[in-house]
Amino acid sequence: MNLLIVDDDSLVSASLKTILEADTTIRVIGVADNGAQAIDLYHNLHPDILLIDIRMEGMTGIDVAKVLLSEDKAAKILFLTTFSDDEYIVEALRIGAKGYILKQNFESIVPAIKAVFSGQRVFGDAVINKIPSLMKQNDQPNFSQFDLSKREIAIICHVAEGESNREIAQALFLSEGTVRNYMSIILEKLNLRDRTQLAIFYYKQNTF
The missing domain is CATH 3.40.50.2300 (Response regulator)
Incomplete structure (x- = not known):
């Protein structure tokens, strides 16, 4: 290269x-x-x-x-x-x-x-470790242009806070298996590879 x-x-x-x-x-x-x-x-x-x-x-x-x-x-x-x-x-x-x-x-x-x-x-x-604190300084991201349900958006927000599937499941009263399924769907919808990319995606939707 x-x-x-x-x-x-x-x-x-x-x-x-x-x-x-x-x-x-x-x-x-x-x-x-x-x-x-x-x-x-x-x-x-x-x-x-x-x-x-x-x-x-x-x-x-x-x-x-x-x-x-x-x-x-x-x-x-x-x-x-x-x-x-x-x-x-x-x-x-x-x-x-x-x-x-x-x-x-x-x-x-x-x-x-x-x-x-x-x-x-x-x-x-x-840089990654700074993302959660930086997000808290800004407005809630706007996801209106994406085909995401309220539940999917809630999961993205929890991922961006650095929470594990178990913590997300407890917070949203879901099973860990259900959270994993949602994660797979979200990543596919947004054409992202992993949780880190998902956190960066969340961060980029903020209006500064």
Whole structure:
């Protein structure tokens, strides 16, 4: 897979390139150190994945992602940053980034890139753990555009709070088997893979 790295620290970019190309399935075809250059290289090189930092002088990584995703919603953009600020996580989720992982979790970078390349969304544990508290700061999501029953929406809300099937069953006076059946139906309706994606789906429906 072909990768474009964007980071305003040249040492970080060089280190990432070395680490990533140690995996024979990854080829770094370009490196940019600012947002404008990132957009130009993306248009010229057509990488499979854009690996980009959040905070940069001038255009931020979020700004770059907004431009590219407005042109192609399927663009595979993975944020790699030292910052887990709530506002960045909110924006990354809202604009449709394929992932958000922290630089300090360097061992997860290559697996995350491969997951994004295969069509998955990847959000590190530090990000996933923030989702329930971030959701409580915002209004109830609007599910009107989806074919979901009130019971299904209730289950989604409980999943987003991090509850297990047993806890959901107790809260809604259902059997665990019934909750599992509902979960399968919900995931199929929304074309999602697992509970983590379902929690992210819930979060993205919030209005900020």
